Amino acid sequence: MKPLFRDSFCIEGLSPHRALDRLARRGVRVFDACKTGPARLNFAVSAKDAEKVFAIFAGSCYTVTKTGSSRAKRLVAAVRRRPGFVCGAALFLALSFAADGLVLRVDVTGSAARYAARAEEVLAEAGIGVFSFYSEEAAGRARSRLLAEFADVAFAEVEKSGCVVRVTLEAGEIAEVPARKSELRAPASGEVEELTVLRGEACAEEGQQVAAGDVLVLGRVAGADGAYKETFVSARCVLRCGYAFTVAGGGEEAVRRALAAARLSAERDLLQGDAAELTVLEEHAAEQGGAIAVTLVLRLVLAVSY
Amino acid sequence: MRLFEEILSGADGGEVAFSGAKAVFLGGRCAALENVRGIFAYTAGEVVFETSRGRVRVAGEDLRIARYGEGDALVEGKVRLVELLEGEA
Numbered sequence: 183m184k185p186l187f188r189d190s191f192c193i194e195g196l197s198p199h200r201a202l203d204r205l206a207r208r209g210v211r212v213f214d215a216c217k218t219g220p221a222r223l224n225f226a227v228s229a230k231d232a233e234k235v236f237a238i239f240a241g242s243c244y245t246v247t248k249t250g251s252s253r254a255k256r257l258v259a260a261v262r263r264r265p266g267f268v269c270g271a272a273l274f275l276a277l278s279f280a281a282d283g284l285v286l287r288v289d290v291t292g293s294a295a296r297y298a299a300r301a302e303e304v305l306a307e308a309g310i311g312v313f314s315f316y317s318e319e320a321a322g323r324a325r326s327r328l329l330a331e332f333a334d335v336a337f338a339e340v341e342k343s344g345c346v347v348r349v350t351l352e353a354g355e356i357a358e359v360p361a362r363k364s365e366l367r368a369p370a371s372g373e374v375e376e377l378t379v380l381r382g383e384a385c386a387e388e389g390q391q392v393a394a395g396d397v398l399v400l401g402r403v404a405g406a407d408g409a410y411k412e413t414f415v416s417a418r419c420v421l422r423c424g425y426a427f428t429v430a431g432g433g434e435e436a437v438r439r440a441l442a443a444a445r446l447s448a449e450r451d452l453l454q455g456d457a458a459e460l461t462v463l464e465e466h467a468a469e470q471g472g473a474i475a476v477t478l479v480l481r482l483v484l485a486v487s488y
Numbered sequence: 489m490r491l492f493e494e495i496l497s498g499a500d501g502g503e504v505a506f507s508g509a510k511a512v513f514l515g516g517r518c519a520a521l522e523n524v525r526g527i528f529a530y531t532a533g534e535v536v537f538e539t540s541r542g543r544v545r546v547a548g549e550d551l552r553i554a555r556y557g558e559g560d561a562l563v564e565g566k567v568r569l570v571e572l573l574e575g576e577a
Contacts, residue, residue: 184555199530202556206526211557217532225553 184213187229188252195244198223208238229255283315286345294335294351301349304328305340316342324349362414363486364401368392369452370482372423380487381416392421398484418485422463425452425478437467437474444476452482459483508541513570518554519546524561527553535563536573543573 193201198221202212205227215225227235229251239246251259261268288305290298302311308324310316321340328338328351336354340347366382371393374386382399386392399417402410427444429436445462453460464479510522521537521544528536528543535546535553551565 199527202530202553203526206557209558211555212553213555215530215553215556217530217552223530 185228186252187255187258188213188226189229189232189235189255190214190224190226190249190251191235192218192222192224192247192249193239193244194222194247195242196221198244201239201244204238204242205235208234210234210238224249226252281345284345285310285312285314285316285342285347288312288347288349290349290351292337292349292351292353294332294353297332297335297351298349300331301328301351304331305347305349310340310347316347321347362401363456364412364414365397366399366415366417366419366456366484366486368394368396368398368419368421368423369455369457369484370394370421370423370425370480372421372480372482374398374419375422375481376420377417378419379417381413384417386419399486415486418483418487421482421484423452423480423482425480427476427478428473429476430473432469432472432474437469440474440476441465441467444478448478448480452480456484456486457482458485509537509539509544509572511544511570513567516548516566516568518562518564519567519570521546521561521563522559524556524559527556527561532565537561545569545571545573547571 195201198217199215201223202215202225205212210227210231213226215223217223232248235246250256288302288311290301304327305311305324308327309320310324321342324340325338328340328349329335332338332351334353335351337350337352339350342348368386372391374388374390374392377384377386377388377398379399381403382401383403385397385400392398398419399415401413401415403413405411425444425448427440427447429440429443431437431440444465448462449460459482461481461483462478463481466477468475468477508523512520521539523539524537524544525540526538528538530536530553532551533547533549535551537544537546546563546567547569548563549566549568551563551567553561554564555562
């Protein structure tokens with residue numbers, strides 16, 4: 183491989199190619215030898231062999247002239263002639279590198295930017311402030327502390343752009359945790375067809391007749407020591423119950439309207455709270471003294487789950 | 489030049505060290521030689537190298553010696569011919 187730092191020479195004399203032999207015998211490798219005339223030859227040697235060339239041909243019949251250096255060597259020589267420039271450039275690079283890590287300003291943006299003052303304090307406590315050095319580790323700590331500090335902030339980001347630290351705080355809605363049920367009660371009187379309890383204590387059995395308001399599942403569990411511990415209820419119950427509805431009127435058309443009104447009334451009265459589904463199993467209508475009495479047999483599904 | 493060792497060991501059944509002229513010729517581009525002891529003649533159209541077993545002539549146009557020393561030589565240019573002039577093959 184050709185050396186990076188080379189010196190070029192021009193040698194004049196009879197049979198200048200013999201000069202290459204002399205150099206080769208003395209262990210000097212020659213590169214880019216090119217005949218430029220009948221008695222002239224240009225060649226290059228490694229910069230470390232340049233002095234040897236003159237020593238080898240001292241007192242010989244050859245005229246050796248140094249014509250130049252490789253570009254890399256010229257560049258190094260130019261740099262060596264300007265030490266102040268080199269030092270200045272190195273100092274500039276070092277200062278630029280160091281300054282890039284410095285924080286010169288902190289900006290707080292976002293929908294929760296009203297907390298800017300406290301956010302800057304939190305950053306300072308985490309180690310990020312004006313004229314301090316920025317680190318990802320400190321930014322991570324600050325991020326966590328910002329989220330913990332402000333209850334209504336749903337998003338917090340700390341990032342550095344140039345010499346400015348940008349803090350983004352976004353407010354989020356505080357969602358209320360729904361209250362958990364501690365018992366399941368029968369909304370109407372009827373027979374328990376199914377009862378599945380995942381959490382809590384069953385207070386009724388399948389096939390049992392219950393009255394409206396009776397507790398079907400209680401929110402407690404027995405511990406190993408026999409003591410009860412309060413908990414929330416998770417259960418499903420299918421209740422077969424009746425529903426009575428009376429409306430004034432008579433005739434076939436009035437009966438149909440009464441049946442429809444009874445169904446609507448049953449849904450309005452029973453499909454609330456824990457009741458999830460209502461199915462009409464049977465419906466009976468009877469005309470009695472200018473009024474229509476409607477009796478519905480319903481299947482009511484009650485469910486409490488989390 | 490490992491290829492030469494493989495060729496020589498297969499042809500003569502054991503001569504691994506060959507001190508004669510060895511050349512790799514890329515037509516029209518360059519010629520690389522080993523076991524070169526000197527330069528007998530050098531012009532833009534012809535370079536004659538001396539080896540221990542004769543002379544090798546590299547002919548072409550715009551020839552220049554890109555590398556020379558420690559027994560190796562590289563001739564670049566429009567190399568058209570590499571010829572063994574005298575001595576043993």
